[in-house]
Amino acid sequence: MVVLVTGAGGQLGQSLQFIAPNYPDIQFVFCDSSTLDITNLNNVKQLFKQIKPNFCINAAAYTAVDKAESEPEKAYLINVVGAKNLATVCKEFDTILLHISTDFVFDGTKKTPYTEEDIPNPEGVYGQTKLDGEQAIQEIWHKHFIIRTSWVYSQFGNNFMKTMLRLAAERDKISVVNDQIGTPTNAVDLAEVLVKICTSIFHLPSSNLFGIYNFSNEGQCSWYFFAKKIFEFNNIKINLEPIPTTSFPTPAKRPGYSVLDKSKIKNTFGPEISGGVKYWETSLNEIEKE
Numbered sequence: 001m002v003v004l005v006t007g008a009g010g011q012l013g014q015s016l017q018f019i020a021p022n023y024p025d026i027q028f029v030f031c032d033s034s035t036l037d038i039t040n041l042n043n044v045k046q047l048f049k050q051i052k053p054n055f056c057i058n059a060a061a062y063t064a065v066d067k068a069e070s071e072p073e074k075a076y077l078i079n080v081v082g083a084k085n086l087a088t089v090c091k092e093f094d095t096i097l098l099h100i101s102t103d104f105v106f107d108g109t110k111k112t113p114y115t116e117e118d119i120p121n122p123e124g125v126y127g128q129t130k131l132d133g134e135q136a137i138q139e140i141w142h143k144h145f146i147i148r149t150s151w152v153y154s155q156f157g158n159n160f161m162k163t164m165l166r167l168a169a170e171r172d173k174i175s176v177v178n179d180q181i182g183t184p185t186n187a188v189d190l191a192e193v194l195v196k197i198c199t200s201i202f203h204l205p206s207s208n209l210f211g212i213y214n215f216s217n218e219g220q221c222s223w224y225f226f227a228k229k230i231f232e233f234n235n236i237k238i239n240l241e242p243i244p245t246t247s248f249p250t251p252a253k254r255p256g257y258s259v260l261d262k263s264k265i266k267n268t269f270g271p272e273i274s275g276g277v278k279y280w281e282t283s284l285n286e287i288e289k290e
């Protein structure tokens with residue numbers, strides 16, 4: 001079984017590389033942006049011709065949420081044209097596409113966890129391009145799993161946890177918003193789920209399981225509470241102040257509430273996945289400290 005991973009240099013890509021040795025039966029091909037540019041259709045085709053992957057996990061994306069407001073063309077190129085290219089080539093080579101999307105496709109006005117049936121209404125360029133990317137894949141190639149996730153962090157790459165740890169080394173006091181609610185997701189847990197989907201599907205000659213699925217760790221919190229736990233688990237004493245979103249204006253508006261309902265992925269893939277979804281605090285506490 002050959003699994004191609006695009007965007008292998010990002011935090012999800014590196015998390016997939018981290019767990020790959022646990023799956024000796026899978027031949028992973030990891031490509032970062034310098035070896036495979038997903039916006040270049042010929043580049044993608046050439047690689048597929050060479051390695052003929054059974055699965056393609058698209059971990060490549062434009063993820064700079066605020067910067068996207070001032071460079072929408074770049075965000076569109078990577079998140080929409082890139083997704084389209086992968087879907088087109090996956091169709092040509094009968095490869096199953098696993099694509100990652102985001103809680104930012106929602107406007108956050110709901111007060112209960114978002115299901116896959118809820119109507120998206122992104123509030124910024126990043127969320128819009130991720131939604132457009134999802135829709136492009138749905139139109140082109142039915143053999144896809146679109147996994148929406150939230151608040152991704154890991155020991156790899158850039159993320160909120162790393163930012164908090166850096167700021168704590170530079171400042172005595174940190175202010176963090178306390179009125180946006182979501183679920184932090186360890187990229188390594190997400191990586192495990194993606195690989196488990198590949199292994200479950202590989203043995204099914206035909207599958208009617210394709211579609212959109214939510215996945216995050218369990219539980220929910222505010223960014224403030226997330227920061228509090230990051231400092232607690234790293235034994236860092238700091239003056240941490242909860243503030244409202246109105247006191248921390250950003251170029252892109254974020255959903256006030258974006259907890260994802262995981263019933264569908266748990267019910268579909270059973271104990272393999274549902275038994276292993278960790279509470280966000282457990283996963284955060286277990287992360288390798290640098």
Ligand SMILES: NC(=O)c1ccc[n+]([C@@H]2O[C@H](COP(=O)([O-])OP(=O)(O)OC[C@H]3O[C@@H](n4cnc5c(N)ncnc54)[C@H](OP(=O)(O)O)[C@@H]3O)[C@@H](O)[C@H]2O)c1
Pocket residue numbers: 006007008009010011012013032033034036037038039058059060061062063078082100101102103130149150151152153157158159
């Ligand atoms: N981070 C979050 O909080 C979060 C939340 C919800 C959903 N997601 C989704 O989860 C997925 C993984 O996110 P992540 O946090 O791992 O992102 P990340 O760390 O920013 O990694 C994205 C990777 O994509 C690569 N890339 C950019 N343009 C490319 C191109 N044209 N061709 C190939 N690779 C390209 C980047 O490489 P360069 O650095 O070399 O450009 C980078 O290594 C994304 O789909 C994201 O939208 C993330």
